[in-house]
Amino acid sequence: xxxxxxxxxxxxEVHCGLVVDVEGTPGVGGGxxxxxxxxxxxxxxSRGYCCVKGLGLGALHHDEDRLETPLKRVGGELVPISxxxxxxxxxxxxxxxxxxxxxxxxxxxxxxxxxxSLAGTLMSAGYVEALGSPNVFASHSIDVNTxxxxxxxxxxxxxxxxxxxxxxxxMFMCLGSNPLVSQMSVVQVADAAGVLRAVEERGGRxxxxxxxxxxxxxxxxxxxxxxxxTDAYLLAAMLHVVTREVGxxxxxxxxxxxxxxxxxAAGAPWTPERAEAVTGVPAATIRELATAYAAADGAAxxxxxxxxxxxxxxxxxxxxxxxxxxxxxxDRRGGLLVPRGAFDTxxxxxxxxxxxxxxxxxxxxxxxxxxxxxxxxxxxxxxxTEHPDxxxxxxxxxxxxxxxxxxxxxxxxxxxxxxxxxxxxxxxETAAHADYVLxxxxxxxxxxxxxxxxxxxxxxxxxxxxxxxxxxxERRTEWRIFSDLALASGVRPWGTTPAHLLPRLNRLLAxxxxxxxxxxxxxxxxxxxxxxRTTLGxxxxxxxxVLLPPTEPGTFLGRRVxxxxxxxxxxxxxxxxxxxxxxxxxxxxxxxxxxxxxxRRDRRSHNSWMHNNPYIEQPDGNTAxxxxxxxxxxxxxxxxxxxxxxxxxxxxxxxxxxxxxxxxVVVVPHGWGHRASGASRARARAGVxxxxxxxxxxxxxxxxxxxxxxxxxxxxxxxxAALSPTSG
Ligand SMILES: Nc1nc2c(c(=O)[nH]1)N[C@H]1C(S)=C(S)[C@@H](COP(=O)(O)OP(=O)(O)OC[C@H]3O[C@@H](n4cnc5c(=O)[nH]c(N)nc54)[C@H](O)[C@@H]3O)O[C@H]1N2
Ligand SMILES: Nc1nc2c(c(=O)[nH]1)N[C@H]1C(S)=C(S)[C@@H](COP(=O)(O)OP(=O)(O)OC[C@H]3O[C@@H](n4cnc5c(=O)[nH]c(N)nc54)[C@H](O)[C@@H]3O)O[C@H]1N2
Ligand code: SF4
Ligand SMILES: [Mo]
Numbered sequence: 001x002x003x004x005x006x007x008x009x010x011x012x013e014v015h016c017g018l019v020v021d022v023e024g025t026p027g028v029g030g031g032x033x034x035x036x037x038x039x040x041x042x043x044x045x046s047r048g049y050c051c052v053k054g055l056g057l058g059a060l061h062h063d064e065d066r067l068e069t070p071l072k073r074v075g076g077e078l079v080p081i082s083x084x085x086x087x088x089x090x091x092x093x094x095x096x097x098x099x100x101x102x103x104x105x106x107x108x109x110x111x112x113x114x115x116x117s118l119a120g121t122l123m124s125a126g127y128v129e130a131l132g133s134p135n136v137f138a139s140h141s142i143d144v145n146t147x148x149x150x151x152x153x154x155x156x157x158x159x160x161x162x163x164x165x166x167x168x169x170x171m172f173m174c175l176g177s178n179p180l181v182s183q184m185s186v187v188q189v190a191d192a193a194g195v196l197r198a199v200e201e202r203g204g205r206x207x208x209x210x211x212x213x214x215x216x217x218x219x220x221x222x223x224x225x226x227x228x229x230t231d232a233y234l235l236a237a238m239l240h241v242v243t244r245e246v247g248x249x250x251x252x253x254x255x256x257x258x259x260x261x262x263x264x265a266a267g268a269p270w271t272p273e274r275a276e277a278v279t280g281v282p283a284a285t286i287r288e289l290a291t292a293y294a295a296a297d298g299a300a301x302x303x304x305x306x307x308x309x310x311x312x313x314x315x316x317x318x319x320x321x322x323x324x325x326x327x328x329x330x331d332r333r334g335g336l337l338v339p340r341g342a343f344d345t346x347x348x349x350x351x352x353x354x355x356x357x358x359x360x361x362x363x364x365x366x367x368x369x370x371x372x373x374x375x376x377x378x379x380x381x382x383x384x385t386e387h388p389d390x391x392x393x394x395x396x397x398x399x400x401x402x403x404x405x406x407x408x409x410x411x412x413x414x415x416x417x418x419x420x421x422x423x424x425x426x427x428x429e430t431a432a433h434a435d436y437v438l439x440x441x442x443x444x445x446x447x448x449x450x451x452x453x454x455x456x457x458x459x460x461x462x463x464x465x466x467x468x469x470x471x472x473x474e475r476r477t478e479w480r481i482f483s484d485l486a487l488a489s490g491v492r493p494w495g496t497t498p499a500h501l502l503p504r505l506n507r508l509l510a511x512x513x514x515x516x517x518x519x520x521x522x523x524x525x526x527x528x529x530x531x532x533r534t535t536l537g538x539x540x541x542x543x544x545x546v547l548l549p550p551t552e553p554g555t556f557l558g559r560r561v562x563x564x565x566x567x568x569x570x571x572x573x574x575x576x577x578x579x580x581x582x583x584x585x586x587x588x589x590x591x592x593x594x595x596x597x598x599x600r601r602d603r604r605s606h607n608s609w610m611h612n613n614p615y616i617e618q619p620d621g622n623t624a625x626x627x628x629x630x631x632x633x634x635x636x637x638x639x640x641x642x643x644x645x646x647x648x649x650x651x652x653x654x655x656x657x658x659x660x661x662x663x664x665v666v667v668v669p670h671g672w673g674h675r676a677s678g679a680s681r682a683r684a685r686a687g688v689x690x691x692x693x694x695x696x697x698x699x700x701x702x703x704x705x706x707x708x709x710x711x712x713x714x715x716x717x718x719x720x721a722a723l724s725p726t727s728g
Pocket of ligand 3: 009011016049050052054
């Protein structure tokens with residue numbers, strides 16, 4: 001008998017609706033088999049859109065390389081142990097470390113999929129908080145710390161991230177994103193490329209600013225090629241034109257923001273002509289784009305990781321937000337809106353401490369927490385630098401930091417820890433340094449609600465999913481894993497609220513057949529009732545999801561801005577001060593003849609964790625893209641093996657020549673390099689990890705937000721044949 005269960009994908013921010021066909025008897029031990037995953041045509045937003053990664057969720061669920069039992073390192077090998085033993089031993093070691101060195105000895109790294117699991121987010125944070133440790137690191141500091149930092153300053157809350165009103169926008173300017181491949185980031189929109197095409201079909205304009213003519217730029221809009229790392233100069237010049245040449249009326253901005261004059265001054269030195277010399281974008285193009293943007297009846301500037309990860313990520317996020325506000329495009333139809341969600345996730349994040357800056361600093365006093373986490377680029381130093389509060393134990397949940405953090409130093413640093421625990425689906429490259437590896441459920445094995453992404457929806461909606469199938473093997477939800485670890489460590493998450501009884505209650509319930517767990521749905525039901533837009537009952541009755549009221553323009557400025565005086569801060573002091581770096585780095589960034597390294601993604605990959613999926617025909621993506629003229633100067637032919645050398649190290653991979661890449665740019669994707677993986681197919685097509693080339697640590701952190709600077713580093717590319725004449 002086949003049953004069909006509605007759910008949604010939680011790999012990327014789209015959260016596509018899916019229908020999963022399952023055979024076998026429901027429940028643990030029923031031999032359930034996912035026979036097919038289909039796009040859900042009745043989903044109110046994705047309406048049948050999805051990608052191969054979502055369709056591969058059944059194969060992910062059944063992958064024989066998945067973790068099935070807890071593992072412990074014994075004599076260098078990871079061997080299976082019971083959950084009871086794992087919890088007891090880890091709990092005892094945590095207690096001993098906290099007793100001897102204090103709570104800060106224990107750290108937590110939350111990887112990207114953490115934020116796609118409400119229970120995982122709440123319980124992993126609840127565990128370290130219960131221990132009394134502020135020592136949280138998260139993948140957003142190798143992704144979007146810049147935007148979170150800037151929003152905390154400008155709007156009072158990190159998670160205020162205005163989203164483009166793509167249904168009505170007249171001009172959409174997209175910097176450093178490849179929507180057709182990535183579906184964008186920090187905005188939730190289904191079929192991003194289709195939506196952008198629709199903008200054009202309506203007579204609107206889409207501009208893609210990118211050093212590479214990307215899959216998106218080939219199919220939609222106008223492509224503006226830019227020199228890597230130089231978007232800040234382009235944006236400053238747009239500000240220059242908008243304020244000094246177009247002469248936009250500043251009065252409306254003054255009514256809702258402070259620091260207008262200081263913000264305008266940021267653009268003063270940057271004439272389009274001066275910006276042309278560093279960005280490579282012709283002054284006439286800059287002038288035309290800025291003028292059209294200021295004149296459009298609804299326009300949105302948007303930047304993503306290709307900008308966040310550059311040398312001026314925070315300045316860019318600030319200029320983007322400020323320009324959108326100054327031109328009247330913030331909080332208006334066709335511009336940018338600030339969605340609210342089924343419940344006010346912005347307020348909730350504030351209540352749980354993710355909203356604002358707090359008093360906690362890294363042990364060297366240099367970095368504060370952004371959206372509740374220290375920059376992970378500082379983690380190696382937090383482990384290796386002698387200090388009473390140095391990190392001595394690390395939990396890694398849904399993350400692969402040894403692989404995803406630049407600099408190639410973190411693996412060696414983890415070897416110095418007294419305890420490393422990885423909670424994951426696979427034995428990934430980080431698990432190679434772990435003392436314990438704990439098997440988590442995948443997204444078909446747990447119930448969920450996409451709370452982290454509620455305030456990022458272009459089309460507001462809500463959906464709840466039950467677990468589609470029972471967990472295989474001994475996999476457990478993070479809800480249970482971290483609450484059991486808390487009990488074993490002698491602490492209670494949410495100790496001041498009635499919720500602190502949940503871990504104990506669940507420990508008792510776990511003895512019943514099927515190990516039922518309570519608390520998660522009940523908590524969600526309360527949050528939804530608080531939000532008053534839908535209920536858990538309604539979401540259970542409408543498993544395909546429900547539309548919420550559209551975000552109304554005019555509901556943010558002067559009303560929901562969370563700064564002390566309710567005004568947007570257009571001139572935060574640290575950002576104004578950081579402007580100095582623009583002039584200081586201008587000449588270097590314009591330097592001719594060098595190659596600068598940038599990244600790219602593939603539709604079939606997802607960071608480091610899609611290369612083992614047998615359903616997904618794996619891309620031949622681990623190549624270095626170069627412009628043919630840059631290749632010729634270095635005697636490189638298409639397909640040659642090349643060595644890409646940076647400050648941190650070197651990797652070897654095949655070169656591909658294409659005029660899609662601007663001169664002076666080399667493109668190498670991240671996510672590859674699986675020699676140390678415990679997943680067999682990924683290991684077999686290992687590829688190389690670009691983060692062994694990208695330099696890491698303090699000198700390469702964006703000074704305002706602590707975001708790791710991962711783009712635009714100068715590298716050398718040499719043909720391997722020239723290095724070792726005997727080869728080939
Ligand atoms: N298929 C797939 N989808 C994904 C992911 C994945 O790995 N695979 N990852 C997900 C995650 S975690 C995230 S954060 C999002 C990211 O989503 P995006 O931010 O859209 O990321 P990318 O697709 O890497 O696009 C970044 C673009 O920036 C360009 N770029 C590089 N340097 C510069 C520069 O200096 N200036 C400008 N203007 N552009 C530059 C690159 O050439 C690239 O085209 O994607 C998500 N979606
Ligand atoms: N050079 C370079 N480096 C980059 C980037 C880049 O563009 N260039 N991109 C950066 C970006 S945007 C990001 S977001 C980071 C990502 O960095 P990380 O989050 O550190 O790494 P991922 O590769 O996403 O690994 C996610 C892990 O979570 C596991 N996992 C998946 N689902 C679950 C689950 O439900 N529960 C548990 N417990 N585990 C799960 C997967 O098996 C995988 O091992 O990488 C960053 N690194
Ligand atoms: S676009 Fe693909 S990966 Fe992203 S949510 Fe949809 S099915 Fe999942
Ligand atoms: Mo990301």
